Amino acid sequence: MKSSYHPHIMEIIVRVVFVLTVVNFGFLNGQVYDVLKFGAKGDGTTNDSEAFVEAWKAMCSSGGSNKTLLIPSDNTFLLQPLVFQGPCNSPSVQVKLEGKIVAPLNKAAWSDFKSYEWVSFNKIIGLTVLGSGTINGRGSSFWEANMSASKRPTQLYFEGCNNLEINGIASLDSPRNHISIHNCTQVKITQIKLIAPGDSPNTDGIDISTSTDVEIYDTIVGTGDDCVALNSGSININITRMQCGPGHGISVGSLGKDGEESIVENVQVTNCTFNETNNGARIKTWPNGKGYARNIVFMDITLTETKNPIIIDQQYIDKGRIDVEESSAVAISNVTFTNFHGTSGQDEIIKIDCSEVTYCKDIVLDRINITTVDGNKPIVECSNAYGNSTNAYDGCLKTQ
Numbered sequence: 001m002k003s004s005y006h007p008h009i010m011e012i013i014v015r016v017v018f019v020l021t022v023v024n025f026g027f028l029n030g031q032v033y034d035v036l037k038f039g040a041k042g043d044g045t046t047n048d049s050e051a052f053v054e055a056w057k058a059m060c061s062s063g064g065s066n067k068t069l070l071i072p073s074d075n076t077f078l079l080q081p082l083v084f085q086g087p088c089n090s091p092s093v094q095v096k097l098e099g100k101i102v103a104p105l106n107k108a109a110w111s112d113f114k115s116y117e118w119v120s121f122n123k124i125i126g127l128t129v130l131g132s133g134t135i136n137g138r139g140s141s142f143w144e145a146n147m148s149a150s151k152r153p154t155q156l157y158f159e160g161c162n163n164l165e166i167n168g169i170a171s172l173d174s175p176r177n178h179i180s181i182h183n184c185t186q187v188k189i190t191q192i193k194l195i196a197p198g199d200s201p202n203t204d205g206i207d208i209s210t211s212t213d214v215e216i217y218d219t220i221v222g223t224g225d226d227c228v229a230l231n232s233g234s235i236n237i238n239i240t241r242m243q244c245g246p247g248h249g250i251s252v253g254s255l256g257k258d259g260e261e262s263i264v265e266n267v268q269v270t271n272c273t274f275n276e277t278n279n280g281a282r283i284k285t286w287p288n289g290k291g292y293a294r295n296i297v298f299m300d301i302t303l304t305e306t307k308n309p310i311i312i313d314q315q316y317i318d319k320g321r322i323d324v325e326e327s328s329a330v331a332i333s334n335v336t337f338t339n340f341h342g343t344s345g346q347d348e349i350i351k352i353d354c355s356e357v358t359y360c361k362d363i364v365l366d367r368i369n370i371t372t373v374d375g376n377k378p379i380v381e382c383s384n385a386y387g388n389s390t391n392a393y394d395g396c397l398k399t400q
Contacts, residue, residue, distance in 0.1 A: 033059040034070045035077070042075030044102060049080045060088035060124075071133060073098040080104065081115040081153065086124030086161075093126060097133035097169050106141035107175075117157035118175070124160075130167040139175035139200065149202035152176040159183055167191055177204035178223065187214040193221075198246030200224035205247065208234045217241050226251045227277070232262035232291070239268070245275030249306070251282040252296060254316050256289015256330040264293045273302040276345065280309040281337060284316040285330040287355070292331040303342030309370055310337050312363075312385070314355040329355035338366035347372050347379045350396065354384040363387030363397055 033055045036042060040051035052071075059067045067090045071077060079101055103118060104110045118137060121127060135155065142152045155174035158164060159182045170193040171178040178194040181187055189206065196203040205221035208214055210233030217240045221227040227244035230237055230252045244250060250269055255262035262285075274280045281298035303309050314329055332354065349370040354360035368391050372378055382396035389397055 031059075031062065031064070032068045032070050034072060036072060036075070040075075040077055042072070042077050042099065044076035044078055044100075046078060047080055048077045049082045052077070052079065053082055053084075056084050059093060060084075060086065060090070063089050065090055065092055066094070067092070068094040068096050071095070071097045071099050071101065071131070073133070075099040077101050078104065079119065080111040081118050081120075083117075083120040083122055084124065085122050086127075088124060091126050092128070093124065094128045094130065097129065097131035097135070099133050101133070101135040103136065103138045103175075105138060107145060108141070114151055115153050117180075118153040118155050120157040120159070121161055122159050126163045127158075127161050128165040128167065129156075129169060130165070131169055134170040134172055136172040137174040139173045139196065139203065142175035143200050149176055152202070154178075154180045154207075156180070157182070162186055164188070170195065172196070173200070174203050176202050177207045177225070177229075179206045181206065181208045181211050181214060183209075184211045185213055187211065189214070189216045190218050192219050194219075194223060196223040198222070198224055204229050207231060208237065210234075212236050214238070219243070221247065223247045229253070230264050230267060231255070232260070232264065234264045235266055237267045238270075239272065240270045242272045243275065244272060245277045245304075247277050249274055249277045249279035249282050249308070250298075251279065251284060252293050253282075253284040254286055255284070255293060256286040256291065258286070259288050259290065259328070261290040262293070262330055263291045265295050267296040268299070269297065269301075270299045272300075273304070274306040274309070275304045276306065278307050279311055280306045280340075281311070282308065283312045283332060283335065285314045285332070285355075286316055287314070287326040288328050289330040290328055292333065294331070294333045294335075296335045297338070298336070298340075299338045301340045301342075303340065303344065303370060305343050305345040305373055307345040308348070308351065309340060309342075309344050310350045310352075310365075310368070312352045312354060312360060314360070315353055326355060326357055329358045331358045333361040335360070335362070336364040336366065337368065338364065340367070341369040344370050344372050344378065347374070347376045348381060349378040350380040350382070352382040352385040352396070356384050360385040361387070365389035365391060365397065367391070
């Protein structure tokens with residue numbers, strides 16, 4: 001009796017099984033979700049928000065790992081306010097931005113111009129946003145309308161996103177601040193550019209609040225406000241090799257507004273440059289606040305025509321506010337300014353104006369080498385501040 005076994009049939013079966021295995025593996029691991037395949041037009045005028053959300057939902061709900069939402073190059077995608085909602089079933093997801101994302105042309109074209117956020121990421125664990133693409137908020141109509149900051153949208157808003165990485169992208173002309181990091185842990189931000197005109201109001205680069213273990217390195221930020229603002233709940237923050245300017249410098253605060261209790265601690269700002277900024281290294285708190293800002297180091301800082309190179313301001317009063325009698329203050333302690341060099345855009349190079357309620361304690365001024373652009377003698381002013389200095393500014397800080 002002849003055998004019915006045919007080697008070529010068995011070979012075909014093996015190949016089919018292999019192909020099915022590869023296909024199945026591709027669906028479960030490393031799958032790419034291209035927004036164009038979910039109906040996005042990428043023509044810069046069609047609202048592609050729904051296609052983005054549908055692509056996100058498909059990716060977020062699938063299992064496996066290494067999922068990627070692709071925003072492809074050579075396309076411009078118009079988006080209205082939207083939310084990428086987590087948590088996702090995959091332990092790690094990517095948003096790869098290679099093309100361009102643009103906001104509506106002006107404020108009137110927004111579906112909800114009073115939205116607090118434009119593009120939001122909420123409760124996503126293991127999120128990476130990366131690529132060489134750009135996101136442009138077209139914020140000029142918001143700036144020109146003189147709208148208060150609270151009524152303008154943040155460009156990229158991350159809330160509850162642990163193990164977050166932002167890498168390589170560029171953000172332009174945000175209506176308000178470019179990036180908000182809120183209630184996140186284990187965050188890395190690197191190789192990004194955040195750009196807006198120097199006179200654009202409240203266009204902070206990165207605002208951080210209620211977040212821990214944040215690293216920001218090798219970045220370029222030039223906007224109309226703080227390059228980085230560390231608000232209450234910012235703990236274990238490391239900022240290094242940032243090119244800051246134009247803008248208002250790197251700020252701790254403002255803290256303690258309306259009597260709030262604020263906490264910031266364990267901050268290191270190293271190897272950063274301030275180019276024609278309105279401030280350099282700054283700590284700002286409101287009168288009558290509570291809480292503390294402590295264990296803060298600004299080290300190896302290069303200045304080019306920087307106004308207020310070193311400033312602690314515990315009498316911070318924003319626009320439209322009136323002075324009030326002070327009964328409490330955010331306690332500032334263990335703050336070091338070391339190895340500052342370069343030029344100041346004004347004669348006053350150091351101003352440490354602390355509260356007479358709590359004082360500033362353990363302030364260190366070390367190796368401060370700042371000259372004035374006009375050649376005048378630098379002015380140093382300290383009030384209610386205790387600590388020590390290794391320079392010629394020994395008379396500024398009080399010794400305890």
